[in-house]
Amino acid sequence: MAVRGVGLRYPVIAVTVLILIVVLVLHAADSARVGRWIATAYVAVFVVWTLVGMVRDVLRGHVGLDVLAVVAMVATLAVGEYVASLIIVLMLSGGEALEDFAGRRAQRDLTALLDRSPRIAHVVVHPHAPDVDEFQDVAVDDVVPGDVLLVRPAEVVPVDGVLLSDVASFDESSLTGESMPVTRTAGGEVLSGAVNGTRAVRVRAIRRSADSQYQQIVALVRQAQTSRAPVVRLADRFAVPFTAVSLVLAGAAWALSGDATRFAEVLVLATPCPLLIAAPVAFLGGLSRAAKAGVIMKGGVVLEGLARVRSACFDKTGTLTQGRPDLVDVRPAAGFDADELLRLAASAEQYSAHVLADGIRRAARARGLELEPAEEAGEVATNGVTAVITGRTVVVGKPAYIAALVPGMDPVAVDAGQAVAYVAVDGRFAGALVLADAARPEAAGVIGWLRGHGVERMVMLTGDALPTAEAIAAQVGIDEVHAELLPPEKVHLAAQLRPRPTLMVGDGVNDAPVLAASDIGIAMGAQGATAAGDAADAVIVVDSLSPVVDAVAIGRHTLTVALTAIWIGIGLSVALMVVAMTGVIPAVAGALVQELVDLTTILYALRALRGPAARLTPRRPAAQPVPAEPVTPR
Structure with missing residues (x-):
């Protein structure tokens, strides 16, 4: 825009209004010549200011629409329509004030997060x-x-x-x-x-402040606020054809009428505010709406990418599944009671950080079993944990680890991919605990919605065993599965995926490379790793997969609103220019009418704050949960 600094916008409006009043008073007092010189001098300064900004933009590789405003101001001064030239200045500076107002309205939910940040x-x-x-x-x-x-x-919890x-x-x-x-x-x-x-x-x-949940969300919000949506550059690409059409219409009006005033009357209706204001307002509204839905995006570029997504990849554990294996069966050996087995195992697992240990502890508490402290305890990495509980030596771990302690132990038969924790007590095989990680209840609905709304290809990319991955994929409705992958293999497969753009959803540190390499990466940030959030383009801050659907729906609605607002501005401007070619719209009236066009496009762009809700139709998952781990729990 012509005036570039928030601190200068409102003073420019005030000065312009003051000069406009002085010029009108002088005109009424039969001192029109003095008023004309004052208006010409002021508008000339404004034109020079605008040209300086245009040169800076060109040096940065950005060609905008300010040329139309400059030509319109010069033309109105040349034909003596100095009041119209002042109205154009007022319209340009006032348009930015309207953009500020609309932007603050659109960013309200984002700004609320920043305002609440504990200090x-x-x-x-x-x-x-x-x-x-x-x-x-x-x-x-x-x-x-x-x-x-x-x-x-x-008070707000600070960390x-x-x-x-x-x-x-x-x-x-x-x-x-x-x-x-x-x-x-x-x-x-x-x-x-x-x-x-x-x-x-x-x-x-x-955790320190920078690593805490809320501060990470705030950091994402700040990044989103400073980004520039690609549709704004798309609006810039309208600049050349729109400028050309406007100049052709104005030139034709002059040539057909033989009156140079007609050239100025047409051009005052070609000012560029609708193109420059509508898109950023719409995208700020979309970012704000997404934040309210639990998705913090790192800028408008993410919204456009989501609007166009045609393929989607999903990690399994913690993304399509809960990432919290639950106990589904207790199988005590002869001489052991089920509750006793679970109590001893859970007491030992108090000293393990493994994901299966958490599931065992939760199951014991749910059954009302009191856990005992250990006299001594230790964990053998990747194998299991050993603890002395009320004088008894309890070992919980993978089959090979327990089998080495209890020769002749028979493996426990489980369904494909179920995770098993084997238990030995005082050198005897005590039994097994079977755990499973069920698919998220909303996962099937999310996959179904995406498939029904133009996402042509659904893929699971996981490091888990193939039987486990295929079972979860069947539950949620994914046909294409790539399992037992290392992070570089995930990146390679995502890069080769067609059609594009590609969406990747994941949650762990091992997903960070593929999230960064995908066209659009979404991290499950409620319980996910910081590295995944840093690498992703958007972060879901609620523990649900449903916001993926919200993000895609909001992206599509926002892009539609932004482009529609641009075309409304272009359509109204061109139609009014055609009418002005006949001479029925004086320059002053045309400048005032164009301000109404600006207001119309801004109000329409604010529709991005509202939109139809994405409705999921969840499929009923299979009766039995399927675990996240293969046959070894460690």
Whole structure:
């Protein structure tokens, strides 16, 4: 646009209005010549300012539509329509003011995230004295893992942490979209950005500010706000043909009428605000709507890519599945009770960080079994864990590891791909625990929606065993499966996939390369790795696959709105120029009418804030869950 600095836009409007009033007063006082010289001098300065900006743009390789505005202002001055030239200046600077207003409206949900970002944390001075709440205020960036923080009622949790208080209620709507408060008990993880309830609580920090959930979302929002959508460049590409058509129409009007004034009357209706304002407003609206749906995108380029996506790749574990294997069967050996087996195994698994260990512990707690502390414990990497529980030596691990301790142990028969944790107690085989990771309940609906809305090819790319991958794929409706892949192989397959553009959805560190290499990468960020979020183009901040559908639907709606707004501006401008060729629209009236065209396109572009909801029709999953791991749990 002609005026480029937010700080200058409104002063330019004020000065232009003041000069316009002075010129009109002088005209009414029979001092039109003085008014003309004042208007000419002011508009000339404005033209020079615009030309300087145009030269800078050309040097950056960007040719815009300001040339039309310059020609229109010069033409109106040349034929004595100096009031019209002032209105063009007012229209250009006022158009940017309208863009600012519309942009703030479109970014409201994004800006709300930034405004709520915590900046101060209350670090407890005496963390081992539960009844003493003496604290010191520090910048949130200075909090280190291990610090005990006091979170007052209605305050935002500053960093990710573990709850130390017995019980607390948190509003996590800004993170998960869940409107109802959630209850956390001692030992539960509390994410930064959650709003504390009515009681002051203590939290032990487990991550630095930059690594915490809410701050990562904020960083993505800042990146999204500074990006420039490709459709804006597409609008720029309309510049040459639109400029050419406008000049041809204006020249034809002059040639046919023999009146140079007709040239100016046509050109005042060709000012470029609709093209320059509509697209960015629409894309800001789309980014804001996506954020509200739980998807933070790194810019408008992601929206256009999602709108055009024709192939989709999915990781399996943690993406199409929950990523939380659940216990589906307890198979005790002779001489052992099922509850006793599970209690001993879960007590030993307290000292393991393996994903299956978490499932075993959760199952024991769900059955009301009390876990015992270990007298001593240790974990053998990739094999299992050993612990002495109430004087008994309990070993939980993979079949080969347990078989080495218990010669002659027969393997347990399980369904294809199920994960099994074998248990030995005091040198005897005690039984097996069978776990499974079910497909996400919404996964089949997401695949079905994408297939029914123009995404032609669905592919699973996973490092898991083929039988497990095929079972999950059958549940969710994916026909093409590539299993047992290393990260470089995932990248290669994604690069070869046709038709394009290609969407990739994943969650772990091993997905980061393929997320970065795909046309559009979406990371499951609610529980996923930071590396995946950094590499992706968009991050889903709720623990669900459904926002993938929302993201594609919002991208398509936003692109449609942006292009439609551009064509509305072009269509109205060309139609009005044709009418102006007959001489029925004076230059001053034409300049005022063009402002209405600007307003129309901006209001239409704001439709990107609203749109039809994407409705899933979930398929009923198979009766039995299918695990995420092959036959070895470690």
